[in-house]
Amino acid sequence: MIRIAAAALMLASGAMAVLAQGDVIAERKKTMKANGAATEAGAAMAKGQAPFDLAKAQGIFRTYQEAARTMPGLFPENSKTGGDTSAAPRIWEDMAGFRAGFAKFEKEAAEAAAATKDLASFRAGFAIVTKNCGACHEKYRIKKS
């Protein structure tokens, strides 16, 4: 387990080194877009506009967890500006709080995935997990256009 983690860490840091500043900004936008698409699908099911699909519901929470794991690594010191980023300077002033937000998001997404058995349980979990979106954007994102 430790070996796998170490290997993953090396891979991640290696990947970080290769990604130039513009690329990390593009990467975090892509990750957030994926979150948005997942949320759109989830909202449709929660509101009964789309039929409930357990596999799809689990997939939504999986997307969130993956995003929560990748995102904190996509904010190196050299990516504060450029690429039309809407990242707030506060991210780098409060990196601990920023990371804690993603940790909470990941944990709640995992809990919701485990608890989701049917539409009702999905709805409950989805409502809790998506509260994280606004909570982080309030502090760490600045609208630019």
Added chain:
Amino acid sequence: MKRFMGAIALVALFGAGGAWVLTSPSLQATGTEALPGGASNLENGRTLFYAGGCTSCHAVPGAEDKTRLGGGLALHSPFGTFYAPNISPHPRDGIGAWTPEQFVRAMRAGVSPDGRHYYPAFPYTSYQRMNAGDLRDLFAFMMTLPAVEGRVRDHDLPFPFNIRRALGFWKLIYLDGKVFEPAAGKSAAANRGAYLVEGPGHCAECHSPRDRLGGIVSEQRFAGGPNPDGKGVVPNITPDASGIGSWSKSDIVELLTTGFTPEFDSVGSNMAPVVKNTANLPQSDREAMADYLKSLPARPSAVKKAPK
């Protein structure tokens, strides 16, 4: 700035005596009407509390409980830094010793019980549209919230903005004292939406550009603007292509309920706390607000999209 200097020159012209009269808080005739009798409607007060977004500025920063209105939030502006005061029902440090009449006067004329001007960081230019009955109910509801001890520090404003008296001139230009009048030809729902957006909701206060004196540029009302605290922009909320022209009514209602845009982005910055408030409104009120926003004249964004 130029206009402010103009105002200064005006002071010289009129002479100190004339200026003293013109800037007098007692010159503000609004908000002195008699309050309707009968018992206050606390449920209506609660609705107006969330429509008005009081907690966004006056809640103790960082506290979990947003009904503790102890103040202290710093609002940065081109004129200096304002600190939101304690408006909890604490009798010494908050507004617990106020009469309902004094509250109405503060909300509609921007004048304190001891007869001083409030700065328009407190959006009384919008709150003046609220009717006396609603203000009475709002005050009664606020008196049911927890009393929080402690006064907030004074605003940190450079000269000449630290001269409160000069706000009398500002009010002569920007405060008309008119209560919202329902339009005769419109439905009750349409009037309700207009009232909520223009009055308690004070949407235009952030979603419009301001002139050098800090007044809203009326021909660009709701067309967005730079964020008053200097970071980023506040979007255009008129039905223009550069605004929210492509949004349906239910898209707007969704945003005011959950904070999600039609692209399922989640709004952040200063809009996140606004959504926490509008989420507490009756569904019919959010729908009325959405209808009103869709009925606004389409205006191109006041702030051009930043070059890539």
